[in-house]
Amino acid sequence: MISDSTRTLLNAQIMAEFFSSNFYLELAANLYFMGYPGFCEYMKKQAEEERAHGMKIYDFLLCQNASVFIVAIAEVESENFKTPDKVFARVYEHEKDVTESINLCMKEAIANNDYAVISFLQWFVDEQVQEEKESYRLAEKTKMLGEDVSGLFALEAELLK
Ligand SMILES: [Fe+2]
Numbered sequence: 001m002i003s004d005s006t007r008t009l010l011n012a013q014i015m016a017e018f019f020s021s022n023f024y025l026e027l028a029a030n031l032y033f034m035g036y037p038g039f040c041e042y043m044k045k046q047a048e049e050e051r052a053h054g055m056k057i058y059d060f061l062l063c064q065n066a067s068v069f070i071v072a073i074a075e076v077e078s079e080n081f082k083t084p085d086k087v088f089a090r091v092y093e094h095e096k097d098v099t100e101s102i103n104l105c106m107k108e109a110i111a112n113n114d115y116a117v118i119s120f121l122q123w124f125v126d127e128q129v130q131e132e133k134e135s136y137r138l139a140e141k142t143k144m145l146g147e148d149v150s151g152l153f154a155l156e157a158e159l160l161k
């Protein structure tokens, strides 16, 4: 049993996770054409994870007998980034926005005493701590490296391990 307003936000969060997945695929292609296939692979993996996050909420809603509404995913606005540090700075900004929308879901669940949702969303709260940490680390590292191509290649190799 989930309250209607919490269910609405969870449905929106599914689409937000799918949007993140598409956004990261766009950034992956961007990195590929910059000449960094390793960063591209890394972002493709992140895209898969975002898709899995959406599916995790989807399965939870089914499990709770709550309706799922699959609607249009917002269009990704392509930005033409020139260097990896600009891409990863953007990823970090995006992850902070995601944290905010997870927090809104949590706030609604708390306001409505949706205890099962509160427990379920805790995983996402913890996940965002890791996502912010990881994306911040990458943004900072690539910023330090700037256009040091061999340093960036070494970082790509390290990420794919
Ligand atoms: Fe996510």
Ligand SMILES: [Fe+2]
Residues within 6 Å of the ligand: 020, 050, 095, 098, 131
């Ligand atoms: Fe994420």
